[in-house]
Amino acid sequence: MRQRPSLRALRGLVPCACRSALLGLAVGCAPGEKAADTAAQPTSEIMDVARWTPIEAADDPWPGAEGCSAAATRIEEDVLELDTGICGHISVEQPILSAVEAGEPLALLAWHAALTAAAPAEGWMVLTLDGQTLWELRRPIPSGPFVEAREDILGVDAAPGALLRLHVENHGANSWRFAWLRRAP
Numbered sequence: 001m002r003q004r005p006s007l008r009a010l011r012g013l014v015p016c017a018c019r020s021a022l023l024g025l026a027v028g029c030a031p032g033e034k035a036a037d038t039a040a041q042p043t044s045e046i047m048d049v050a051r052w053t054p055i056e057a058a059d060d061p062w063p064g065a066e067g068c069s070a071a072a073t074r075i076e077e078d079v080l081e082l083d084t085g086i087c088g089h090i091s092v093e094q095p096i097l098s099a100v101e102a103g104e105p106l107a108l109l110a111w112h113a114a115l116t117a118a119a120p121a122e123g124w125m126v127l128t129l130d131g132q133t134l135w136e137l138r139r140p141i142p143s144g145p146f147v148e149a150r151e152d153i154l155g156v157d158a159a160p161g162a163l164l165r166l167h168v169e170n171h172g173a174n175s176w177r178f179a180w181l182r183r184a185p
Contacts, residue, residue, distance in 0.1 A: 046106070046181050047164055051094040052080050055165065060091045061128075062167050078179070080166070084123075085173025093165040096158060100129065104155035105184035108135060110177060111147040115139060117172030124169050125176055129155070130162040134181070141172060151184040 052075075057067035072087035073080060082090045100106070108127070115123050123143075126136040135153050139146060168176045 045097050046100060046183065047094060047096060049075055049078050049080055049178075049180065052092040052166070053094060055091040055093050060089075061131075061165070062089065062091055062126075062169070064089050064169070065091065080178045082166075082168045082176040082178070083173075084168065084170050084176065088171055089167075089169045091165065091167045093163050095161040096129065096164050097160060099160055100155040100158045100162075102155060102157045105151065106134070106153040106155050106181055107149075107151040107184040108153055108181045109147075109149050109179040110137065111145065111179075112139065112177065113145050113175045115141040115143050115170065115172065115174045117141045117170070117174075119171070121171045123174060123176070124167075125178070126167050127178075127181065128163075128165045128167075130158040132156045141170060141174070153181075153184075 052073065054069035054073065055061075055065075057065035060069075066087055066089045068087035069090045069092060072083045072090045073092055074083075075081070080092070082092075084090065110125060112123065112125075121141040123139045123141050124136065127134045134156065135150070137148055164181065166178055
């Protein structure tokens with residue numbers, strides 16, 4: 001069973017204001033930390049959070065496309081927010097900025113607030129690169145907030161411009177976040 005990271009572990013990974021919202025607490029910022037701290041951003045990016053675009057229903061590789069991904073996504077404090085209260089099947093994509101090699105260690109940060117629905121279900125977030133699954137997260141609904149901070153994702157061969165795709169689906173009005181995919185330290 002995964003343990004929820006401590007607030008100390010989240011510093012440097014999740015901006016202060018996001019930690020507060022995620023944990024449901026007024027946690028404040030560490031001395032010298034800004035509410036939208038971007039100091040942890042890597043120098044060699046694979047993706048840019050501002051470049052996510054909705055995948056049209058006709059081009060969506062996941063069954064059940066609803067064609068509502070645009071309304072259900074927004075960028076908040078350099079993090080992609082996916083709102084399943086607006087759309088239960090959300091798919092976005094972007095071309096990668098730099099090449100990725102097979103086996104290259106990658107890091108990602110994603111999380112969700114408490115998951116709720118009228119009936120028990122499962123929430124799912126998946127990330128693919130050039131059509132190959134890099135990572136996925138399946139979570140029971142209902143469940144509490146959860147943070148996935150990984151540095152052991154293995155890359156696949158992909159040239160600059162290859163499509164990075166992110167998909168979320170679940171039943172219920174829930175909030176998922178995706179901060180980054182980058183080279184692991």
